[in-house]
Amino acid sequence: MSSSEPPSSTPGSSANPSVSSNDVEPRPARRTVTLAIVVGGCAIAAATAIPAAAFVSAPIASKGAAGRWVRTLRLDQLVDGEPKRVAIVDDRRDAWTIERAVELGSVWVVKNGDEVSAYSAVCPHLGCSVNVAPGAGAGFACPCHTSAFAPDGKRKSGPAPRDLDTLATRIEEGFVAVDFRRFRIGIPEKVEA
Amino acid sequence: MSLLRRLGDFVDQRTGHRALLAHALDEPVRGGARWAYVFGSALLGSFLVQVVTGIALMTSYAPSEKTAWASVHYITFIQSGGWLVRGLHHFGAQAMVVVLAAHLTQVALYGAYKKPREVTWWLGLSLFAMTLGFALTGYLLPWDQKGYWATRVATNIAGTVPVVGDATQKMMQGGAEYGSLTLTRFYALHVAVLPALLVLIVSAHVALFRKHGVTPSARADLTRVELFFPKQLLKDVVAVLAVVAVVFVLAWREHGAPLDAPADPASDYPARPEWYFLALFQLLKYFHGPLEIVGTVVLPAVLGAYLFALPLLDRKPGTALRGRVGPLVPLALIAAGAVGLTLQAQHQDAGDEAFQKERLKADERATIANRIAKEGVPPEGPLAMMRRNPDLRGPELFDKHCTACHTLGAHGADKDRTAPKLDGWGTEAWVLAMIHDPDGDARFGRSIYKGEMPSVDVPSPDSPPTFKPMAAEDQAAVAAFLASFGDTAPPRDPAKAAKGKTIVAERCTTCHLFEGKGDDSDEGLAPELSGWGSVPWIRAQIANPATNATYREHALDASRKGHMPRFDGEIRAEDIDLLATWLHAATRR
Numbered sequence: 012m013s014s015s016e017p018p019s020s021t022p023g024s025s026a027n028p029s030v031s032s033n034d035v036e037p038r039p040a041r042r043t044v045t046l047a048i049v050v051g052g053c054a055i056a057a058a059t060a061i062p063a064a065a066f067v068s069a070p071i072a073s074k075g076a077a078g079r080w081v082r083t084l085r086l087d088q089l090v091d092g093e094p095k096r097v098a099i100v101d102d103r104r105d106a107w108t109i110e111r112a113v114e115l116g117s118v119w120v121v122k123n124g125d126e127v128s129a130y131s132a133v134c135p136h137l138g139c140s141v142n143v144a145p146g147a148g149a150g151f152a153c154p155c156h157t158s159a160f161a162p163d164g165k166r167k168s169g170p171a172p173r174d175l176d177t178l179a180t181r182i183e184e185g186f187v188a189v190d191f192r193r194f195r196i197g198i199p200e201k202v203e204a
Numbered sequence: 205m206s207l208l209r210r211l212g213d214f215v216d217q218r219t220g221h222r223a224l225l226a227h228a229l230d231e232p233v234r235g236g237a238r239w240a241y242v243f244g245s246a247l248l249g250s251f252l253v254q255v256v257t258g259i260a261l262m263t264s265y266a267p268s269e270k271t272a273w274a275s276v277h278y279i280t281f282i283q284s285g286g287w288l289v290r291g292l293h294h295f296g297a298q299a300m301v302v303v304l305a306a307h308l309t310q311v312a313l314y315g316a317y318k319k320p321r322e323v324t325w326w327l328g329l330s331l332f333a334m335t336l337g338f339a340l341t342g343y344l345l346p347w348d349q350k351g352y353w354a355t356r357v358a359t360n361i362a363g364t365v366p367v368v369g370d371a372t373q374k375m376m377q378g379g380a381e382y383g384s385l386t387l388t389r390f391y392a393l394h395v396a397v398l399p400a401l402l403v404l405i406v407s408a409h410v411a412l413f414r415k416h417g418v419t420p421s422a423r424a425d426l427t428r429v430e431l432f433f434p435k436q437l438l439k440d441v442v443a444v445l446a447v448v449a450v451v452f453v454l455a456w457r458e459h460g461a462p463l464d465a466p467a468d469p470a471s472d473y474p475a476r477p478e479w480y481f482l483a484l485f486q487l488l489k490y491f492h493g494p495l496e497i498v499g500t501v502v503l504p505a506v507l508g509a510y511l512f513a514l515p516l517l518d519r520k521p522g523t524a525l526r527g528r529v530g531p532l533v534p535l536a537l538i539a540a541g542a543v544g545l546t547l548q549a550q551h552q553d554a555g556d557e558a559f560q561k562e563r564l565k566a567d568e569r570a571t572i573a574n575r576i577a578k579e580g581v582p583p584e585g586p587l588a589m590m591r592r593n594p595d596l597r598g599p600e601l602f603d604k605h606c607t608a609c610h611t612l613g614a615h616g617a618d619k620d621r622t623a624p625k626l627d628g629w630g631t632e633a634w635v636l637a638m639i640h641d642p643d644g645d646a647r648f649g650r651s652i653y654k655g656e657m658p659s660v661d662v663p664s665p666d667s668p669p670t671f672k673p674m675a676a677e678d679q680a681a682v683a684a685f686l687a688s689f690g691d692t693a694p695p696r697d698p699a700k701a702a703k704g705k706t707i708v709a710e711r712c713t714t715c716h717l718f719e720g721k722g723d724d725s726d727e728g729l730a731p732e733l734s735g736w737g738s739v740p741w742i743r744a745q746i747a748n749p750a751t752n753a754t755y756r757e758h759a760l761d762a763s764r765k766g767h768m769p770r771f772d773g774e775i776r777a778e779d780i781d782l783l784a785t786w787l788h789a790a791t792r793r
Contacts, residue, residue, distance in 0.1 A: 107581050108271075117535060
């Protein structure tokens with residue numbers, strides 16, 4: 012290390028052996044040194060701050076889980092026109108953790124004749140969990156900010172910016188499968204998160 | 205420009221920042237700017253790097269026994285920029301230790317500890333201890349084998365201190381054993397307690413330094429006075445830049461920082477501390493039994509006491525090195541001793557074959573752990589992940605349960621072998637060798653089945669006069685068919701395998717079972733051939749070789765002494781699965 016060097020080898024000290032102060036320093040030289048200090052300081056800051064900033068902002072580039080078909084309940088467990096809340100059970104990858112067969116969320120499933128519809132249980136207003144409204148055929152209601160939705164998911168009243176988000180369904184070997192997705196909250200358009 | 209000036213005026217009237225800045229920059233440097241004075245600033249600079257990267261790491265690190273390793277793995281291998289941030293933090297810590305040693309050396313050589321700067325020196329010593337505290341607590345946080353075992357040694361050393369040792373150790377560990385509380389305590393020390401103390405003491409250290417100013421070299425021209433800005437500041441910036449550059453290059457070259465396998469309290473691990481603690485580590489080898497405490501406590505305490513007392517021992521006026529040789533001799537001895545012990549420790553490890561072998565094994569485990577964790581770590585933690593991996597668990601189980609009779613590759617000793625060698629078992633080549641020469645040494649030659657199976661092409665004394673050697677082409681078909689059960693890919697030549705099936709069903713069932721039927725000779729010896737070599741066949745054979753699914757129902761009768769035993773009571777079902785999966789792959793390698 013340079014601490015063991017003889018002190019006389021200190022560079023830059025021979026140029027101005029007697030008295031030196033900032034005032035005798037020629038202006039252009041002083042400006043160059045100042046510039047060097049600023050550039051050096053910025054380089055040090057950048058070498059640390061840029062990797063750290065990239066690290067901390069990594070989640071911005073992350074995407075929500077892609078859509079996936081998940082089997083829920085058997086078709087014959089549904090009563091015509093009666094919404095049923097079903098859990099979406101599948102594997103979940105969360106940062107470093109992989110969990111097998113956990114509840115990812117829930118959706119509302121309704122059968123009307125041959126048609127089976129599914130609605131995301133996440134309120135498009137601010138993400139509360141939507142419930143059925145009291146009374147048969149009353150549709151859905153959000154318990155947080157009183158948004159109300161018709162039985163077919165259409166927005167009836169309240170602050171919600173759009174209808175309940177519909178999810179694709181299909182019948183697999185007698186089971187209702189749902190294409191489980193999440194959508195961005197609080198905007199009028201249905202956009203995947 | 206004038207707008208900027210007016211803004212400056214506005215702020216200055218309200219904060220007085222110009223006077224503050226001038227005070228900071230116009231510090232007089234007696235004797236002029238020198239490279240020798242840069243180490244303090246270099247330390248501050250590298251500490252700031254640690255703060256920035258450390259806070260970034262905190263946003264992804266999760267301190268618990270089940271998540272610490274997994275989150276560090278995520279940082280290192282998955283999160284973008286993670287490897288670099290962790291690499292900068294890892295090598296930045298080592299750089300701090302190096303620069304700290306340089307700073308201390310410079311201060312000692314220049315006599316900067318002397319009256320009236322004793323308190324500055326003492327504060328500096330406490331900062332030294334704190335930096336080592338940072339290194340020690342940080343080393344544990346990844347909760348990998350390296351950090352875990354090295355830190356256990358350190359806390360056990362704390363435990364050997366008389367009177368307060370036990371309480372200290374329990375305080376540090378959060379109990380009598382290592383666990384999640386150890387991690388949370390070390391984490392709290394590392395990210396809150398030590399940083400707060402450090403900032404406090406650094407402030408006092410710098411304030412005292414500013415009060416007394418630099419200690420110029422004894423030969424310096426004291427009539428020459430420069431201000432801190434710009435010459436000394438430039439040198440300081442260059443020094444910090446150099447440290448950061450070295451750290452950056454190291455982090456880049458190593459692509460981050462190493463991560464060992466997850467901490468496993470049940471494993472054998474060749475524990476070594478980080479290189480700057482190697483001297484202390486080596487010291488412990490020389491003190492045995494009741495003298496142990498000399499290496500763990502007495503010598504380090506004497507060293508600390510000496511450093512503390514140095515300004516009191518060296519009281520003669522003047523900073524010329526010649527007049528201070530006496531008080532500085534111990535420091536030189538300590539430095540030489542530390543270097544010597546470090547080299548000795550490295551030399552001994554390099555020449556220690558057992559250690560190298562253990563190290564290699566540990567590295568292999570780390571590589572596998574880091575690979576499989578990319579698929580995610582279960583909530584039960586990384587050890588559960590390791591336990592459920594056939595590549596890791598398989599060889600362990602094989603060594604423990606199978607090598608008494610079998611060998612496979614480097615597993616098991618051939619002199620102890622009383623059952624077939626398993627290399628290549630299940631492949632076409634193995635079947636060809638088996639049907640030609642069943643009693644070969646690698647096959648039944650040393651087992652109780654020696655002499656029980658006839659060759660298909662070499663007549664034996666028991667062969668009937670009608671014996672006709674099997675055509676080479678038919679042998680190849682039989683081999684292709686039997687090997688196909690264990691193949692993951694469909695047979696390359698389906699017609700050949702189909703022909704093999706016909707031959708097996710006709711010719712082998714005199715003794716063997718095939719799809720549950722056969723054994724016309726009624727001897728009850730030869731195993732089932734359908735599924736032979738597949739994972740289910742191996743699993744069934746390990747669990748219980750006397751079910752007709754593999755070997756026959758009488759295989760474990762007293763008359764068949766020496767037959768492979770059943771393991772279903774001894775090895776858990778999940779482990780039998782893993783062993784079968786691994787064996788299936790390993791025999792084919």
